[in-house]
Amino acid sequence: GENVEQHPSTLSVQEGDSAVIKCTYSDSASNYFPWYKQELGKRPQLIIDIRSNVGEKKDQRIAVTLNKTAKHFSLHITETQPEDSAVYFCAASKAGGYSTLTFGKGTMLLVSP
Amino acid sequence: EAGVAQSPRYKIIEKRQSVAFWCNPISGHATLYWYQQILGQGPKLLIQFQNNGVVDDSQLPKDRFSAERLKGVDSTLKIQPAKLEDSAVYLCASSLQTRSYNEQFFGPGTRLTVL
Numbered sequence: 001g002e003n004v005e006q007h008p009s010t011l012s013v014q015e016g017d018s019a020v021i022k023c024t025y026s027d028s029a030s031n032y033f034p035w036y037k038q039e040l041g042k043r044p045q046l047i048i049d050i051r052s053n054v055g056e057k058k059d060q061r062i063a064v065t066l067n068k069t070a071k072h073f074s075l076h077i078t079e080t081q082p083e084d085s086a087v088y089f090c091a092a093s094k095a096g097g098y099s100t101l102t103f104g105k106g107t108m109l110l111v112s113p
Numbered sequence: 114e115a116g117v118a119q120s121p122r123y124k125i126i127e128k129r130q131s132v133a134f135w136c137n138p139i140s141g142h143a144t145l146y147w148y149q150q151i152l153g154q155g156p157k158l159l160i161q162f163q164n165n166g167v168v169d170d171s172q173l174p175k176d177r178f179s180a181e182r183l184k185g186v187d188s189t190l191k192i193q194p195a196k197l198e199d200s201a202v203y204l205c206a207s208s209l210q211t212r213s214y215n216e217q218f219f220g221p222g223t224r225l226t227v228l
Contacts, residue, residue, distance in 0.1 A: 043219040089155045103155030
């Protein structure tokens, strides 16, 4: 089955800095890669996703890049703000059939004012 | 639109006891998922329903866990008997259908503590 590795497990940055979280996946058939944000005690919420036919996607301060050859994808947050502090999860799945999401272990991002 | 509802929010039981969790997905969502999230880890899929049929329960410990979605809407997840290692947050999620590009919407979760 699919295996998703996520690094780093914790990331501390100063407000205004950029943050990068990286994930690798094992199944070359995976073609959908969402990122979820989970604030303390709250439910995971989708913040951005990318499909395998696209190398990069951007939404305001958040961007995701995908390298299918190397089987890795990354989340980039620019101009970080204290409200960006949360746990971020990457995931991977395959299109077609009854696809399921395999999640990474998460990255705790701490943004200090 | 209303989100995914779960109850109870918290539950404390002793090992070997039974417990049940309830989930009401977003109206019209055909696919429903139950995840187990152990502290410090990502959600792990336990079971996936398409309407009232099971499409993936490969990671469900079937000797103690069971789940049903009888009318293709609400779902219950049961643990009997509970073990210490079952302490986790149990998340329910739903999506419009089971194709991979459909966003999964998560409920608030049920935090289970087994003593």
